[in-house]
Amino acid sequence: MGAEEQNIKEFKLKPMKCELNFLSKSDGSAILSQGETVALASVNGPLDVKMQSQSIEKSTLEVLFCSKGGKPSVGDRYKENIIRQTCETAILSSLYPRTAITITIQELEDYGGFLSCCLNTACLALVNSGVAMRHVFAAVSCALDDRGNILLEPTQQQLETARATMNFVFDSRQKSLVTSFTEGAFSEDTYKEALARCRSASDLVFSFYRDIVTKYSKVIG
């Protein structure tokens, strides 16, 4: 068990680079690269909302996902749904009733683990926009290779040969699971192991968030 625990502590994620306030006109924006995968997110809000989607209890969250090709597809709706549901749990939307918050995400480069990169970018953009949030969240992806090894943050080649890929999103307070989605078949034990590994890996993402925010803010740090 001891050796395994060390392995968990010593894992590495792909190098992350981030720039906040990348766009000048939006309320909050972030560009994030995880390895070679790059996503750009902008947050606007709280702003005016159409009568039909207005809610008197909370703000409406709208997520727009733009793929590189520009053509909207069913797959994009699915991604939007994942991002919207995840951000909805994080945002204190009851503070902004009768308004809308829009998140726009633009795909720049996809070399594996794109959706988790999108989620992290969206989170950083939300932090940057100053929208009140319950917690921040970190997405970590992993893949299961032919021999049954779990690879954190797989590369594109690893993904092509993988038996299964799993994505998990954790909140920053209790590291509880906010969102998960998987592809491929795997056993229950593998699922649990992958979940535990990704959970400890999410610490790295959270500390990265902290570093970025410290760098950009003159008050904290």
Place this chain on the structure above:
Amino acid sequence: MAEIYKLIHPLKYFNDYISRNIRPDGRKFTEQRNIKLNVNSLKTADASAVVKCGNTTIVCGIKLELATPKAEEPNQGFLVTNVELPALCSSKYKPGPPSDHAQVTNCLVSDIIVNSKSVDLKDLCIVPDKLAWVLYCDMVCLDNDGSLVDACIIALMASLKTLSLPSVTYDCETEEITVDENNKTPLKVHGMPVATSFAVYKALESDMLLMDPSTYEEDMCGGIGANFVVCCNNGLLCGTQKFGGSNPSTECQEEALKMAKHRVKLVEQVIEKCIKNNEIAMSR
């Protein structure tokens, strides 16, 4: 009185039930609704099934068509799923183009079928690069009362199990296709994926799992699409999905996996028995 109470204090009303270890519809937390299944209900479809899980009603029909395989995968056929949520199934949906929720449900269903590898697309190929079967699997929801994905998968699997493909001869030189409707071979279906939805309710100290939730329960536990969906096939997991909503603890998840595995046997029995009954009825 209870109705008024429900309107004025919706959360408290729900919480009162949950804190007494019972759900508003009288079920226990781990109790699922009755499943009613009927296969070959539509005569115009090549295979069909109607399933009712409680009030949730899904009609699935499969139509066969012939097409040329994709150039990238010349030895594979196609399986196209489509989930329709018309305005009549719930007041939440408006008439018009498919809603986001319908598209997301469709993605979930097709992902589960692909990940479980229950239909080998190579079986659908007739002549590589020339001719292959396309299975158009249309699922229409007549009544949406929660746990949509579960019902869709049951309906789809029951239809696939009853589907048989007519034999086709293809003349490479004249490109003539002849379909022999009298000579049919059943489609090979490997395994039986079964999806189980759970609503996660965050009570004060611990979180609760509500198996096979109704729409009302889904609304109280984080809204549309926040279910924790576990799909089992042959003892393996072939997709666990959860998008937002309340966060289940690790123990909760383990419990969910256990319950989902248990439910697989039950659903398998339902489908097999239904198909057998149908065969007996057909042979008479």
